[in-house]
Amino acid sequence: MLIKNAYIENSTELMDIRIIDGIFSEIAPNLKANHEEILDLQGKAVFPPFIESHVHLDTCLTAGQPAWNQSGTLFEGIERWSERKKLLSEEDICLRVNEAVRMQAEKGIQYVRTHVDITDPNLLALKTMVKLREELKDLMTIQIIAFPQEGILSFPNGKELLEEAMKLGADGVGAIPHFEFTREYAVESINYCVDLAMRYDALIDVHCDEIDDPEAKGLEVLACRALETGLKDKVTASHTTAMHSYNDAYCSKLFRLLKMSDINFVANPLVNIHLQGRFDHYPKRRGLTRVKELLANGNNVSFGHDDIFDPWYPLRNTDMIDVVHMGLHVGQMMGYEEIMNSYQFITNNAAQTLFLGDSYGIKVGNSADFVVLNAPNFYEVVSNRSELLYSFKAGKKIVETKPAETVLFYGN
Structure with a gap:
């Protein structure tokens, strides 16, 4: 297959892309066709496939079951999920995850990191997601983080359940220090998470300080352990919304450690903005972590959805374009170049978060995974909310969108 006249990752030079046996074999201008299928993009933008850095597929599509989160807080969401968790079955999880993954694929997502709740004595969701990871691999590459939604030390047998999840095949270890009963438990949970990851040679992704409390400082513990153990960029701190409430003097000290640690960060603009600041009157905190400052500090930052119609998010x-759109506004990253390069939050930065290495990206020798958007560059995509035209995985077309045609009947 030969892709003609593409702008690759905001380039200003039209390029052609040859795909043989599902692999990028040539990328250059003006390639000659050789008895192969041709797709002329006529100046449309091509990007690596979108990556969902942070989502909870096991909880997706459960909003209002058995009750809605009326307060809109993180903590009521956990209560509502604890109620819904009692109704789980393998069939229920499979039906919802299959629907959610197909919804993601239709938007150009090909890689997903999902956090799966393991605070369940039966580990039903974890076992089911391990099966689904294999069943859905031709459509979606799924990475599983064993996530202790109700705590490691604060949930009965939390340590044992987390280790059992790793034995069952989770790709990474999670923690939730801000939800543990005490500061001591919070620190111990991070230490246990790191030690477990080292034993199983696994990734780490911690729900870290997802709260407006400036005294929530699990991040300094996580970054310190990442540095001391050498795990560094195998470690991710998700949310870190308490950073929005830290004073600048403390951040000045903290950012030195963050730079040395090389850990990744994931912000979830839609859900962070929805959940945080709920205990404020006015002024209300935005609740998003310090994205611009982290980038300037040399830390990798990617964006995720977090939730899909569940107890924490009702839509x-x-x-992923909606996520970027919100993140740019709330993070005050509205300069032209910032908008133009914001695709990095859901592509290359996210690939670094998932620790994908050189296998990801539009490069000769890589799997021919890419998306085509109905615009010449990402600034136009964000500005005009341009459609996803195609998504290709291993050279196979898995999504095609026919743009809607709008006719204005006004005047002449």
Whole structure:
């Protein structure tokens, strides 16, 4: 197959892309066709496939079951999920995850990191997601983080359940220090998470300080352990919304450690903005972590959805462009170049978060995974909310969108 006249990752030079046996074999201008299928993009933008850095597929599509989160807080969401968790079955999880993954694929997502709740004596969701990871691999590459939603030390047998999840095949270890009963438990949970990851040679992704409390400082413990153990960029701190409430003097000290640690960060603009600041009157905190400052500090930052129509987020949304759009506004990253390069949050930065290495990206020798958007560059994509035209995985077309045609009947 030969892709003609593409702008690759905001380039200003039209390039052609040859795909043989599902692999990028040539990328250059003006390639000659050789008895192969041709797709002329006529100046449309091509990007690596979108990556969902942070989502909870096991909880997706459960909003209002058995009750809605009326307060809109993180903590009521956990209560509502604890109620819904009692109704789980393998069939229920499979039906919902299959629907959510197809919704994601339709928006150009090909890689997903999902956090799966393991605070369940039967580990039903974890076992089911391990099966689904294999069943859905031709459509979606799924990475599983064993996530202790109700705590490691604060949930009965939390340590044992987390280790059992790793034995069952989870790709990474999680923690939730801000939800543990005490500061001592919070620190111990991070230490246990790191030690377990080292034993199983696994990744780490911690729900870290997802709260407006400036005294929530699990991040300094996580970054310190990442540095001391040498795990560094195998470690991710998700949310870190308490950083929005830290004073600048403390951040000045903290950012030195963050730079040395090389850990990744994931912000979830839609859900962070929805959940945080709920205990404020006015002024209300935005609740997003310090994205611009982290980038300037040399830390990797990617964006995720976090939730899809569940106890924490009431909308059925999987569009990564919406996530970027919100993140740019709330993070005050509205300069032209910032908008133009914001695709990095859901592509190359996210690939670094998932520790994908050189296998990801539009490069000769890599799997021919890419998306085509109905615009010449990402600034136009964000500005005009341009459609995803195609998504290709291993050279196979898995999504095609026919743009809607709008006719204005006004005047002449």
